[in-house]
Amino acid sequence: MSRSAKVWRFVRKYPLAVLGALICLVFFVVAILAPAVATQDPFAQDLTARYAAPSSQHYFGTDNFGRDIFSRVVYGTRISMPAGFLVVIFSCIFGGIYGAIAGYFGKALDEVMMRIADIVMSFPSLVLAMALGAVFGKTMFNTIMIIVLVWWPKYARMMRGLVLTVRETEYVTSAVVLGERRMTILLRTIIPNCVAPLLVMASADLGAAILMFSGLGFLGMGVAPPAPEWGAMVSDGAAVLKSWWVSFFPGIAIFTVSVAFNFIGDALRDIMDPKLRNLD
Numbered sequence: 060m061s062r063s064a065k066v067w068r069f070v071r072k073y074p075l076a077v078l079g080a081l082i083c084l085v086f087f088v089v090a091i092l093a094p095a096v097a098t099q100d101p102f103a104q105d106l107t108a109r110y111a112a113p114s115s116q117h118y119f120g121t122d123n124f125g126r127d128i129f130s131r132v133v134y135g136t137r138i139s140m141p142a143g144f145l146v147v148i149f150s151c152i153f154g155g156i157y158g159a160i161a162g163y164f165g166k167a168l169d170e171v172m173m174r175i176a177d178i179v180m181s182f183p184s185l186v187l188a189m190a191l192g193a194v195f196g197k198t199m200f201n202t203i204m205i206i207v208l209v210w211w212p213k214y215a216r217m218m219r220g221l222v223l224t225v226r227e228t229e230y231v232t233s234a235v236v237l238g239e240r241r242m243t244i245l246l247r248t249i250i251p252n253c254v255a256p257l258l259v260m261a262s263a264d265l266g267a268a269i270l271m272f273s274g275l276g277f278l279g280m281g282v283a284p285p286a287p288e289w290g291a292m293v294s295d296g297a298a299v300l301k302s303w304w305v306s307f308f309p310g311i312a313i314f315t316v317s318v319a320f321n322f323i324g325d326a327l328r329d330i331m332d333p334k335l336r337n338l339d
Contacts, residue, residue: 078322097127099129103126104124107125119308132309138282138289139272145203151261154215156218159249160172162222173215176215188271197280197281197283198282202276206272217260221256222245225253265320277290
């Protein structure tokens, strides 16, 4: 089968994944070219144009300070998109290493490490993130790290389960018999064979990470103003329902990106599952 035929077959089998990838590509381009795409300075205030409705001058209207919402949504991609990726990357790396160590070395170490993970998971993620946010303060770095602190346990538990399965396979047993060091076996033999399911989980989590980041911004626990963060922009418009555009457009941005990443994650989950994969 030719390459073009395979691509077309993939498009027909996973149209939502293709749509999600195109949407994400558009947002990535907007983030990179934000100064060229934005029509005005996202921080410029014009109190004479407060709550101006969408028009040819202000495509998405203005907010309570007369700032152009379209430009703020455009620049918001530079905050929300990288934040979502960094949360998932850090959670995946830390949780993956943590779970791999617990699963491979086992016994008392496994018990202690997993109980710590259980303690973190016993708290609602958003509530725990809000509590940590009140302690560490409002910066983008702090918000990302706070979400990582409440998200890593699920990656740790998945990696631990995968390691417990892989360490019983014949090729791992052979490495032990050949006298390989335990840490070498873990890093070179076991972890590489456990990465794929973790990456699928991470791809599906990108949308949820952006939602969590925006949720903290909505509650006033995210990036400090006047940064054009989508969740904070939705919060600004929640109290002025007559000026619906203030919260509508950043809310649409959050929804669109989250759904797009979910489409991609669902497709990757199917592709990585040999029972569902049928592209060969």
